[in-house]
Amino acid sequence: QVQLVESGGGLAQPGGSLRFSCAASGFPFSDYAMSWVRQAPGKGLEWVSGIYSDGSNIYYADSVKGRFTISRDNAKNTLYLQMNSLQPEDTAVYYCNVDADWGLGTQVTVSS
DSSP states (O other), rough: OOOOEOOOOOOEEETEEEEEEEEESSGGGSSSSSSEEEETSSSEEEEEEEEEETTEEEOOOOTTTTEEEEEEETTTTTTEEOOOOOOOOGOEEEEEEEEEEEEOEEEEEEEO
16 A cells, blocks of 8 residues: 655745655555645645656756755655745645655645
């Protein structure tokens, strides 16, 4: 059974940083591309970033390019998202995603 458990969200000030992780289990993590997806209050899902199984290819939404960094540690079955220069519009629930499976999400609030 696939399990994706996000951790590390929270409150940040504009211009601040947060880093969170997604611990994966129940599938061969190193064989799968992974993504981060977010949902802002009252809005639909927005794809944020994706990374190939071996980390060789990485992609970002234009809205986060240059500010967010996705990474993975296949030895630890863990996906990461480093978020810098946070803006209020980054406020959302962030989900870890693999194929049709999702974590429960972690809340990020950017406010002064």
